[in-house]
Amino acid sequence: MTTTARPAAGGHRVQVVADLGGTTLRLGRVVDGVLDAGSVRRVPTDGIDRHPGLSPHTLQDRVVAQLTYELEAYLRSPHAADANAVGVSFAGPITKDGTVLAGPTLWGGTAAPLPVGSLLERRLPLPVVVANDITAAAWRYAATEPEPFCLITISSGIGHKVFRHGEILVDDAGHGGEIGHWRVDAADDAVPCECGGRGHLGAIASGRGVLLAARRAAAADPDGFTASALAEPAGHRPAGITNEALAAALRADDPFATAVLNHCLLPLAQAVNCVFTAIGIRRYLFIGGFAIAVGPRFIRLLGDQLNRLGCFGLGEQETRDMLALGAADDDHCLIGMAHMVDHALPVPADAGADR
Template identity: 75%
Template sequence: MSTVSASTLTTCAPRRYVVADLGGTTLRIGRITEGTDRVERVRRMATEGLDRHRGLSAQELQDRVIEQLTLELEAYLAAPGGAGASAVGVSFAGPMTRDGTVLAGPTLWGGPAAPLPITDILSRRLDVPVVVTNDITAAAWRYASAEPEPFCLITISSGIGHKVFRNGEVLTSDSGHGGEIGHWRVDPREDAVLCECGGRGHLGAIASGRGVLTAARRAAAADSGGFTRSALAGPAHGSPDGITNEDLARAVRADDAFATRVLRECLLPLAMAVNCVFTAIGVRRYLFIGGFAVAVGPRFITLLGDELTRLGCFGLSEEEIRAMLALGAADDDHCLLGMARMLAGTLPATAGSGGSA
């Protein structure tokens, strides 16, 4: 978690927060009133990063992303929906230090770029307190009050990330290490699938939404007969490159054999990751969020449970193994709501709403 920039505001309750979720695909900005669970006046736009501009260097993409974020927050705070905000909270899709320096942005700008002091940059540009934290850290705060036992939150979206929440805190180091299981190398082969961070064989390159989509397109090209018979062929107009994540999730929900086989193969290393966390530290609650997991729905948990029970978890029965897995809320407000709860618990009690919206 980052530090809060110094600013003093007039005490007034309830406080209003402007919150942003900067992901590899989408940037969302909204407003939340303290004590509520409703995100208001949401603005959504494509992130000006790797997903849109793959020909640019990592540093050029980083510059584009931070400039987009800053300009969009400035515009939102100046508009009626953001006027009078007590603070800004940003959840960021990548590892960062406790003082608010981004170390990497694999789904945002790909390979290595300069460390990004994002909290300092935003604090200089925005006339309100600023808190920036990793996106899964923010999302974990949404579930903390409802989960009495330690839990592991895993997102399956453009990439894969996780955080373990225990005794009121997220378990990461001050230097930003931890919570990046998507970059655990599960395939050691030299020609393993390439991750957007530049490494090979990483869990996120295989089991994320983007990873499963890549696997489905490759499987369709290699098995034209199976693809032609599947529910994916029609929407894709018979072209493997025409397969989309939406079509893939829909086909898995309908128990399409081809799509289900692809997903099962991708879920095996994810099951191995869950097994590793359980075996290492004993956490028995795993919540899954992220666009792809939510789109597949309960069947995602069923298929993952199949793979995890095949592996086995030391000391647990099949029923106990399956009971560890659950979907989070079926929306994409995890980071925004969690960020607001983090702000409420981080800002000084004297910081309040500066005016009406």
């Protein structure tokens, strides 16, 4: 973008940032790269998670209307009084000019490309930067990771971005960084993905994918389910299993839950192995509600699967050392989006002077 961000009083960089995810829309205020925790507003995303029966086109309209309304309301609040720019991260592939190409976790199947960048610029009084959510999140870690890295989110879906030498490795048309839609199961009856495809990594190894696998395993193996830590909180019903209970059972080393996760982690390990073998990235950071909820055991089990596959040229400990959890919060996109706005929108040279 060519727009220049206006300086706030005292020359501080103040951004209003929003993260539109499949489950939650978050908005907040970031001052000089630091998120004001008291400014964060969270509302359920008005998309497919809340209205699974509506068409993709209808859901897209609802999501856009909600995003615009919430941003306009936030910009009228005291939190935004000294803001000089707006940054929005979006759960889906986005072109360089801010057009969203798809929103599988937002509105499901195919809908028209959405020029959300130009739409928001017309409606909001400040310069706007729009980016993919994992692109934004990667910028949070760009200053602290000295080597190229791959950021992978394991939440309602799966996404990734590779950050190398100051840039995200995607093309201007938005291709790249969508490993969650890599087809890892070619069977005709493979698990359906919210994008309309089947057998995609995100449909199998995401939080939603692992939950579906646990419910199916419980129905297929009632004795194993009854003996597991999942049975009681689920009311002894497979459909009663929740992600929260599943994460707790995994942290407690429950054999039934562990077997389910190991099955789902194999294709994720294959994806990591593919990225490593193809371009030599030696650092993989995992964020997202499900990975963070399972915690260090997620990394340990993934490392087991990766070592089963073998990473060409690496020993067992070198392979495990590639994997790490990101920060244990849900602020990655908000903080990272502010850093991305700083990178994309230069402030005038005299911005440090009070006006």
